Each structure stands twice: as C-alpha cells, then as structure tokens.
Amino acid sequence: MALSPLAPAAFPELPPIAGVRLAVGQCGIKYQGRTDLMVAELAPGTTVAGVFTRSLTASAPVEWCREALPGGRARAVVVNSGNSNAFTGRHGEVTVAATVDATAALLGCAPNQVFVASTGVIGQPMSPRLIPSHLPEVLASLGEEGWAEAARAIMTTDTFPKSVTRRAVIGGTTVTINGFCKGSGMIAPDMATMLGFIFTDAAIEAPVLQKLLADSSERSFNCVTVDGDTSTSDTVLLFATGQAGNKSVAKASAKRLQDFRRALDEVMLELAHLIARDGEGATKFVALTVAGAESRKAAKRIALTVANSPLVKTAIAGEDANWGRVVAAVGRAGERADRDRLQIFIGGVQITADGAALPDYDEGPVAAHMKGRDIEIRIELGLGKGEVTVWTCDLTHGYIDINGSYRS
C-alpha cells in the first residue's frame, strides 16, 4: 500500500513512560511476514479509562473491556490486528477469555486487569490458542523502547504508524503522555476500526481519568470521519501508571490538571487528525467548521452530514470548489438552516450570502485553495452560537480500490 500523501514528514520518537513496557509478536493471524500482536505491560497500580464503539453489534473484546473497566485498574493491554473477533458468537468470548486468562497467569494479576482489542476482518472465528501460544515468547521481550514497533503491529489498512507525545506539569511534577492509534475513522462514525492507546506516568484516579478521556474524545476522535461507517471494535484506552511521582489527582475539576488536560487534548487531537490523514485513499485533509448553529449538537450533525457526503467528498477529490453540494448537504442534515442566512467560506473566501453566490464572487483564489493538500470549509448558519470543527478526507479511487477488494 502506497504511503498516504497526507502522512507527516517525520514520525516522532516517543520517550519511555515509567511503568509501561512494550512487546510485539508475529502470530500469523492473517498477515504474513509482519507483526500482528502488541502487548503493553503496566506497573501495578495503573489506573485505566476507556471509550468504546456505540455499535449494537460490538465485538467480543469490546464487551470484555466494558466489563473490566469498572475495576479501574490495568496490568496489561493485548492487541491484535488481522481479525476483529467481532460477530463470532460464543466462540469469540472463549477466545477473549483464553487471551485474558493466559496474560493474567503470566503477569500474576486478576483477569479484569487485562484489556484486549482486536481489529481486522469481522465474523471469522479466531483460534483461542493462537495468541496464548505466542504470549510467553512475546512477554519475554518486553522493554521500555519499541513505541514505533508497537504502533506498527496494530495497523491494518493504515499506510503509516500514528503516534504522538507531549509533556505536561501536574503540581510541579513533569509527566509524559504517549499515544498511538490505528485506523481511518472515528468512534462514531467510523470506517475501518479505530483503536487508540494512550499512556501516561501521571498518577490520576480512574474516575478522573475516565472524565478526562470522555471529554477529550468528544473533541477529537468523535470529530473525525472518513466514511461514516462505525466499526464494531472502536476502542480508546488511557492508562496512567502513577510512576511520575505527582500526588494522585482525585478530582476532575482540580486546577492542577489544567496543563495535563491541554496536553491530553493535544495528543488526542493530533492522533485523530493522523487518522483522517490516513483515510483510505485520502489525498486531501479537510477541516470543516460549522458555526452559528442552534446548538453544538446541531452544528455537529450538520458538519458530519457535509463531511460524510459522497458528493462533497468526490468534489474535493476533483479539486472542484463545488459549494452547491455543501448547500445541498446542509439542507438535508435534519437541523434548522435558513437558506438566506447561510454563509459558506472555502479557504477563507466568502462565497455565499442572501441565498445566493455573492455578486462579485471570484472563484480564482478558491480554485487555487482546492488544489492544496489542506482544505478549509466554514459554514455559518447565522442562527445561534453552536459551533464545531470536524476533520475528514476526500473520497477517491483509492477508497474503492482498497474496499472493493480487501475484506476488512
């Protein structure tokens, strides 16, 4: 698979996180000659938060994580690519239990401290013995390095590994946040499965961590779409090992969390952007803002309708400043809109007012903007204060190539 033209020029080197050790392995689940298993071992006392797909046909690993999450503690996360273990019935639960039990036995922890995630083809049973048989060897190679390899082991149709790092200060103590993810979609909607794993050495209680993750997801992963298809397996987990030495944070409103929130938001947002930049077949990265809606919820529904419109996405692929398709998508989004107040801007240039194109609208600079890699569309509804930005990519022949042949 050719590297996405929207891939970053360089990949960041992620520093170690005290209390996190990583390893990868090759189980031959689907792919040959590449890694397909990633294990992160977490120090005792690590707290955990998670957000998951809203799909009603969620995978066995997602159901397990939901069950384990209230425990609030994690000692390991085990992730495989090549098979999502979704819609595999009772067999899928057996496979999850086998992986969890084997990991718990090897690390000497309770099963509900082992989190799992799987991504790949739906509906194909996966042998319960496959991952456990590789675990002893994989765990023997655990180390503080290897973040790039970990990010690579969880890839499916991704054309580049996606990782971000930030530092923050909590009450005078510097902490680190490392994250990596895979996929080309979002929690809802989504395309190929979106998996994200974020690790910090900060000490933060599990309920606080959950609040931080939920807030940040809403502004990042939940604002990215590639094709509107939500996966059965979407999972984002955030682990805090508590090894940095800050006094553990027990309240989400604590003022000393301010810088950590900022850093976590940056990690989550950058990971989310990387997903849109690696959207299947993507050649353009699109930032789409809807402002002046009746509410943030209305703004988001309109923004996602435009961002998922095949006609808008193919126009962007064709470098066509076809703002009429944006108008049409706004009109069918199901939220209040007033044709005569609607203002559309592309690349910062206002195109419409009073229910029509501006009399002196010059397509020249807009056409030039459409030829770039980064496209900016702004829609002002003139009705209220609801505003949101979502990110997406264009719809190209590459998407058809990938999805018309690959069974994912």
Added chain:
Amino acid sequence: MALSPLAPAAFPELPPIAGVRLAVGQCGIKYQGRTDLMVAELAPGTTVAGVFTRSLTASAPVEWCREALPGGRARAVVVNSGNSNAFTGRHGEVTVAATVDATAALLGCAPNQVFVASTGVIGQPMSPRLIPSHLPEVLASLGEEGWAEAARAIMTTDTFPKSVTRRAVIGGTTVTINGFCKGSGMIAPDMATMLGFIFTDAAIEAPVLQKLLADSSERSFNCVTVDGDTSTSDTVLLFATGQAGNKSVAKASAKRLQDFRRALDEVMLELAHLIARDGEGATKFVALTVAGAESRKAAKRIALTVANSPLVKTAIAGEDANWGRVVAAVGRAGERADRDRLQIFIGGVQITADGAALPDYDEGPVAAHMKGRDIEIRIELGLGKGEVTVWTCDLTHGYIDINGSYRS
C-alpha cells in the same frame, strides 16, 4: 457516458394520453447539441399532486410548486436540465416567475396552473429570459407523441431515459398511466436530482390524487438510494387529465380505485428501480430487505443505513460476500438490534445465527450470487413485524469518475 450495464434491454413505447401534449427544445442552458427543455401541456381541468424534497435549501422551482399545488389544477409543466436554479436567491425566483408567466400567457391560463422543475448545477444564476425566449417555438411543436424525447430532455448524468406505462380499470373504464423520470437517487435521500412526471387520463380529484401519490412515493421513490445525498430539487408530479371518461373519483378509499392504485404503484416502483439501475457508476442492482424490526420506520432506517454504507457498497462492487460489513452497518444504524438474533441472508442463503456465522456456512453459492447483476440481501432482526425493502446500487470507480469531475 457509457450506458449503465443495468439498463433494461429495451425501452417501452409509451402510448398517447388524452389531454397531454409534449414538446422539447434546445436552450443551450449548459449542454450543447442536445435538448434541455421539456414542456407538457395539459387539458383544462387536469388535477395535480406533488411530492418534493425535504431539503431546507430547496430550489426556487420547488418553492414555486409548493405554492401552486393547493390550487389543485395544472395546465402545463415546464422542465429544464443543465441548471437546477437552486441557491440562486431572489434571482432564482425572478427566473421561475418569468418562465411561469410566459407559459401562462401563451397557454391562456392562471400562473398557478404552471408547474416547473429544474435539474443541474446548483448556485449558478440562470437568465430569466432564456426559457421564455424559446417557449413560443417549443409550444408550436406540441404533440401527443414524443414521450421518449421528453424523457431524454430532462436527463443530466443519466445514461438512459426512464419511462414506464401501465393500464388500469376504474369503474369499467380503461385508463392509462405514463411516467418518466431522471436521476439516480430518491426524494430523501438523493444523489443527483430526482425528477419524476406521471400522467394519466383518469379523472381523479386533486386531494385524492395527492393521497395516492404520497402513499406510492413512500413505497417507491422514497425506498431508493444511491448515495444518501438528498437533492435541493427533488420533485415528483402526478397529473390526471380526466379525459378517459370515468366518473371522477372523489374519495381515496373508493374501492374502484384499487386497480388504479396497483398500476400507479407499478409505474412508480419501476421508475424508482430504473433510477437505482442508472446510479452513477452502478454495476449491481441491490434489493435489500429488513424484516423483523420493531417498526416499519426502524426497518427503513436500518435498511437505508446498510444501503448507504460505503463499505457495504464497495464490497458489492468487488463481488465480495462481506456480510461482516452488513453486521457493522446494522449495529450503527441507531435502531434496536440484537446481535444474537440477527439473521443475514445473501442470495437466499442464510449466513448467520446466534451471533456468528453458521457452522456449516458455505460461501460458494453466495460468492456465485455476488457475481450476478442483481443482488439480494435480507436481514432478519427477530424483534418485531417491521419490514421494508429498499433498492440501491454498488459504489464503484465510475461514481468517483463522474462526481470528481462533473459539476452537477
């Protein structure tokens, strides 16, 4: 544009309808060397019914038709292709008024008996004088023949004209229904604009006609989707000239309407199917049934989610029996679904039960079915009695070719 591989082998010859005269013209609105104007003149006393896009950014012609419809009478419908006169502000209203007034003056009728529809590019002002300047010449050529030419004049990205005819009996009198349409979508959702015009010589009061059209639309045009994009211009108009000689029908529940309803449903459904068969880039015609839902509304929402899923549509294009993507789309549709009761059938072959593939599932016959032109998918939810069938097509490179370059 190459003819859709799903086009019917032959086009029906439509008989004359007493009270309907047709003409076409070339205004050079956008296309060169082809017709782009269609006028149907209707006998005095003709009743009319209409259904329109639910878009909040509806075109000027749609707004005019909504205003004129309560009058219940029609003397003409004037349709152009190449420009949708949508999002053209006050200018658009002036253009509609000019066309309506010129037609009314030439035919000697009230303006609210002239209906208009436009399809093509959005947001480009259209000269108010263009259509009126061609009207005298076009009206001079009105005749009872020319149904195929009329169907052709309203095409945009269509690769074949779409027309259907049926006969029915009302109280011993034989009546005829002719219909033609253009587009590759539906009233909501829709893709390129969907326009449909249906004519009958039956005598039916306007309120009754409206009820018949609304009922039939819900089971036909509103159950077809190509890409989920609703147009600003979707319009279906039904005209009844009353020239057949039946006693005018004044009640929608009248028993003698039964055969007419049957025939109208057939015309509407066949026209709707032709639209999916001419979906931009389509190579497969897909009939998708959802049964056992909590309600018909729930069934339809699930069916449209699956039918609009880019992952399902690209899998069909790739002839891949990827039922896992069907599961994923059902799971995210936002209606109740129970993974363990879900049964999926492709080409009549049951694939899933108890939350997994059947143990003895043989992909052979399903893979063979996927290689055909007509694909059948059935989803049984096992929750209630809600059932619906929707029709769609696959998502191919052809769609990207057409929409990544053509400004429609």
